Amino acid sequence: MKSKLLIVLFGVILLMPCVSCKKEEPTIISVDFGEGKYKEPFRGFLSSHPQWLVATLDWPVLRSLRPDTLVLTKTIELEFNEDAVRSNSEAVIQFVDDSCNRLEGVKVFCNGLPIGKEGFRIKASLEPQQVKISYKIDPLKKTCSETGLFIVSGVELDEVNKVKLYSEAPQSVADWTFSQNIGCPWLLWLVWLIMALIIIAIIVLIIVFLVKGIGAIIKNVSMPNPAPTSFGSRNGSGLPLNRRIPKNEGHWTGEPGNSKWIPNPNHHPHKGIYSNMNDKTWEQILKENNIDGINFKNGEPNFDNLAKYETNVDYNSLSDKIKEQLLSEKRERSGLHDYVYDKIAREQGITRERLIEIKEKLNLVPHETSDGRVLLVPREIHDNIIHEGGVALFRALFS
Numbered sequence: 001m002k003s004k005l006l007i008v009l010f011g012v013i014l015l016m017p018c019v020s021c022k023k024e025e026p027t028i029i030s031v032d033f034g035e036g037k038y039k040e041p042f043r044g045f046l047s048s049h050p051q052w053l054v055a056t057l058d059w060p061v062l063r064s065l066r067p068d069t070l071v072l073t074k075t076i077e078l079e080f081n082e083d084a085v086r087s088n089s090e091a092v093i094q095f096v097d098d099s100c101n102r103l104e105g106v107k108v109f110c111n112g113l114p115i116g117k118e119g120f121r122i123k124a125s126l127e128p129q130q131v132k133i134s135y136k137i138d139p140l141k142k143t144c145s146e147t148g149l150f151i152v153s154g155v156e157l158d159e160v161n162k163v164k165l166y167s168e169a170p171q172s173v174a175d176w177t178f179s180q181n182i183g184c185p186w187l188l189w190l191v192w193l194i195m196a197l198i199i200i201a202i203i204v205l206i207i208v209f210l211v212k213g214i215g216a217i218i219k220n221v222s223m224p225n226p227a228p229t230s231f232g233s234r235n236g237s238g239l240p241l242n243r244r245i246p247k248n249e250g251h252w253t254g255e256p257g258n259s260k261w262i263p264n265p266n267h268h269p270h271k272g273i274y275s276n277m278n279d280k281t282w283e284q285i286l287k288e289n290n291i292d293g294i295n296f297k298n299g300e301p302n303f304d305n306l307a308k309y310e311t312n313v314d315y316n317s318l319s320d321k322i323k324e325q326l327l328s329e330k331r332e333r334s335g336l337h338d339y340v341y342d343k344i345a346r347e348q349g350i351t352r353e354r355l356i357e358i359k360e361k362l363n364l365v366p367h368e369t370s371d372g373r374v375l376l377v378p379r380e381i382h383d384n385i386i387h388e389g390g391v392a393l394f395r396a397l398f399s
Contacts, residue, residue, distance in 0.1 A: 031133075031150070033072040033178035038139050039185035041067060056192070065188040072178050073134040076150075080124035087124075090154050094119035094170065095133075097148040105138035106146070137180050150174040250282075253293070260293040261301075261385075269384040285380055294385055301385050303367050307375035309344045309355075315372065326391055333391065337366050340374045 041057075042049045057066040078091070095108045095115065102117055110120040111132050122129060137144075151170040250263040263269065265283035286292060295302040304310075313336075315323075322335040345355040358364075364376040365383065368390030 028172065029076070029174040031074055031076055031174055031176040033074045033133075033135055033176060035179040035181060036070040036072050036137070037181045037183040038070045038137070039067040039183045039188070040139060040142075041185050041188050043182075043184075053192075056195075062188065062191060065185065065191060067139070067185055067188075069139060070137045070180055071134050072137070073132060074176075075130055075132045076174065077128045077130055078122065079128045080126075082126070084124040085126050089124045091122050091124060092119045092153050093122065093131075094151050094153075095148065095176075096151060097146070100149065100151065100170075103146075103148065105141045107136040107138075109134040109136065135178055137178070141180060143180060143182050145177070145179040147175065147177045150176065250293075254296075259296045261296060262293040269380070280380065285378075289378060289381065294381065298370070300370060301387050303369075303375055303377045303382065306377045306381060307367075308358075308362060308364055309348065309376040310373055311340060311343050311347060313340065313343075313368075313372055313374050327395060331391070331395075333366075336368075336374075336391070340366055344376070 042053075046053065056062055078093075080089070080091070084091075093110070094117075095103060097103055108115040112134075113120075120131075122131070149172045152173045153170040249267050250261055253260045253262060263282035263286070265281060265286070267282050268279060269282055269285070280288075289306055291305060295305070318326075318336070318339065322339060325332040325335045341352055341355055341359075345352045348355065359376060363379045365379040367375045367377050367382055369375065370390045370392075372390065374390075
């Protein structure tokens with residue numbers, strides 16, 4: 001029996017050195033902040049960050065699409081042993097890379113407060129303390145995967161998260177990892193593209209407007225416009241340019257003072273204007289009247305080659321009633337036209353009724369010239385050429 005007890009005691013003695021020499025390994029926690037994506041707008045040929053484009057990110061429309069710096073957040077729990085609490089110890093936590101160097105391109109926040117190189121201070125307590133740690137990663141780090149350590153130091157601090165602190169030198173109590181990937185801000189690029197297209201369209205419209213404007217100016221300068229008439233317009237200053245040019249599309253030939261207006265042959269000058277006219281093009285009208293354009297002389301259209309009838313009018317000999325009509329605000333010409341119809345009928349040896357019948361059938365209209373004549377010319381040409389007419393001379397002389 002004694003021999004058995006001796007054997008057991010001897011075995012215990014042999015095992016004791018093995019138990020006492022076993023070293024307790026520190027408990028290191030791992031904190032994974034996960035992976036985030038930064039939507040980088042300046043990639044490829046925009047990687048130089050052109051300032052004019054960077055400035056657009058402050059515009060109201062684009063401000064909401066501007067990518068923000070990536071922030072990864074994790075909450076960790078810190079525990080202190082009773083000895084640390086009794087000694088009223090304070091832990092200083094720092095966040096470093098694997099080589100215990102300060103982090104580059106990463107800002108660290110604890111419980112919402114920025115942490116500098118001095119670290120984050122926290123008092124030891126019996127209750128586990130929750131610490132919210134945020135890593136704000138600089139976009140310039142691009143795609144990256146980082147690892148590092150949480151290191152703790154403090155006077156009379158001997159254990160944090162069951163990690164024994166054997167000296168006042170900083171000790172690692174946890175390690176951490178995070179990753180940043182670069183994504184594509186499709187919506188931002190789409191808005192940029194739409195804005196670029198709008199700007200290009202505006203520029204093109206401005207260029208087209210300027211080209212047309214310059215072209216019109218050059219055309220007006222080089223075009224042989226008819227010269228103003230000798231009798232002037234209503235205010236006696238000469239016929240304005242827009243009163244000397246026909247309504248419809250076309251071009252000028254000839255020299256100033258003796259020009260010809262060539263209408264666009266496919267244009268419908270009177271379409272929808274005069275109900276008593278057929279829907280003809282200028283080509284048909286010119287062909288029916290055996291002309292190739294409308295002559296202008298001294299600033300007014302010369303309808304001599306279109307006149308079916310004509311007569312001279314002595315404006316001085318007109319009755320007071322007719323003169324009052326011509327000088328009135330309405331500028332009534334019915335009296336003058338009745339006078340002309342009677343005079344032409346007498347000169348042609350026909351009745352007034354027969355002349356009116358011919359006039360209506362041929363769709364003629366009176367045209368007064370500045371030299372005192374009145375012509376009966378086709379309405380479809382006369383009414384589509386803006387002009388003052390010879391009555392303007394009468395008003396200029398008698399008003």
